Amino acid sequence: MKQKQRKAALSLAVAMGAALTASGAMAQTIDTKRIEANNPNDWLTYHGSYNSYHYSGLTQINTKNVKNLSVAWIHIPGHSTRGLQSMPLVADGILYYTGSYSRVFAIDGATGGVMWSYFPELDDALVSRQTHSPYNRGAALGEGKVFVGTVDGRLIALDMKTGKPAWDTKLIDSQKLTVGFTGAPLYVNGEVVIGSQGGEWPVQGKIYAVDAATGKKKWEFNTTGDDSAKSTWGNDTWRIGGGGGWMPGGYDAKTNTIWWGTSNPDPLYDWAGANWKTDGARPGDNRYTTSVLGLDAETGKLKFYHQELPHDTWDFDSAPGEFVMLQRGGQDYVVHPNKSGFIFVYDDSAHVKNVWPIVHNYNFVKNIDPKTGELIGRRDFTAGKQGEVLCPHISGGVSWNSGSYNPKTGLYYKLGQEWCMKLEVVKTTPVTEPQVQLNIGANFQIAPPPGGTIYGHLDARDPITGNKKWEVKFPEPPMASVMSTAGDLVFVPDSRGIVHAFDATSGKELWTHNDGLGHQGGIISYAAGGKQYVAVTSGFGGMVSDDFAPAFGGVYKSMPRDDGALVVYSLSK
């Protein structure tokens, strides 16, 4: 590793501005210190940094010259079943990214030349049985390795230099439980943390930590079966409660705490009505589903939690949202979007400081108390057709695509989704033999909000108060992550295939480019050889975007759902 990294460090020594000072760190291995140092030439974690800003400190591309942004190179990973959904990573000028079937590529960030690739052998029969396969949302880097999860329940470590497997650890009995890993892992202090799928299946969804050097499991946290939580599941339903944590969390080094969001309980929709504490499919609060957890990084022990939606009966889980950690007025804040479209603002121990909605259309509750986080006027269903549509739609008021916090503007750039669904709640029986099956608990159909149409919007808001500075509307909800930069730009890759760059201060559109394929993955920026690049994954398809063709027609009717490309931009002049 050292040789290549030194070479990269040399060529990067000419990098611009603030980036220069960090070039000495380039030859170093990737550890928690280096991730915390957050050199803007790199993009070392899924969320861009432990504090989840999805922000690039690079300024070479800025509001003045973004009009000259054009394609530098493209990489086609092939066999992109259900599109590309992943977040690229960059270290020392080399880009690492994953495609469907957990295929991993290492690519020269300046030229697009492939340095190595790794295609894991998966259990094909299992993959063909799974609902949410075979996409992968990204990797983690640490200690000279690239870490990636698989839909058949393994976590694999590859040598960063060669792509050769260092270890391959089976964590989940996916053949029986049907769930596996689709989310990116998080590297922290010599361990790799990854959460399983869970919410839609009668299983016990877990979060795992594995030793980065040996691949040995260090700890696991059961999101439905922790001893202190069992009393919140009537009839022992914790045994098949769902949960899990299918997206990566954040890390607070100050307290050595991993923040992780958990998924919903199953069945997604309960029929207990107002008596959900004692009746229905899973009586009680159903801890720790639809919660944010503070786990001790060393032991995996629960230090604190906040259950965002006690007894979630709407599939609005806490797994998808990033954990934006910032300080204001000497106070630490953690900002976390819940899938319902409500943004929770916590202190550094998950005490609620504020709650604000980013969506206009919601009726699963009347409100959420901004002081306590308590649900006010919750809508609990009994079996049968519901007279009024449920808002938001099952795909959420926000989804797994992350927002961006820009410390220069102090604004949080986040997408909201306005859509609803017709709903018929049906009593179901969990199926766990011979293999676990989905357990939804309803029939439903996408619908526009009452008196309106479906749309999406990018909001620039104060992350703490929710005050809106500006908003841009999109005819269909964009499903990809957002990135803001120190060049005063916000990038939004949309569902039709167009990448937009907006002025981060005013919201004015400054540049667009058509990638020819809808986006639902990540966007990052990095520097290689002294030049700034923007990399975005395009490729549509999956449990959210498969609704676009029937709902919107138009370009979505012929848009492939088994294709993808990594498109990388730089300044042409």
Place this chain on the structure above:
Amino acid sequence: MMFRYLSLATVALSIASVLPAMAQQVAGTPAAETSHLDVDQLFATTCGWCHSDGGRVAGKGPQLMNTKRSDDFIRNRIKHGKEGAMPAFGSTFNDADIDKIIHYIRSLKPDQP
């Protein structure tokens, strides 16, 4: 696991009574010729996320009501699925189960307003 759950319950019991009742059953593979599938629950359990409104309208998957597909085609699709589109259910349902599903699909009627 301490409890074992049957493949699919014959009748829709309330969950409170289902859990202990299921504990007595030994799970089977779908080799048997008889079907214990409660097809009226099936779409709300496993199929309905993609086949909207119980299969009556198009969603992520096509509308199934009034399908022109042959029984053989439907059987084949349910058994083998389609990569990246629909899961394979060949190891979940036996032929008698699939007969029931085909019958359910062929009897689908539009929603009463």
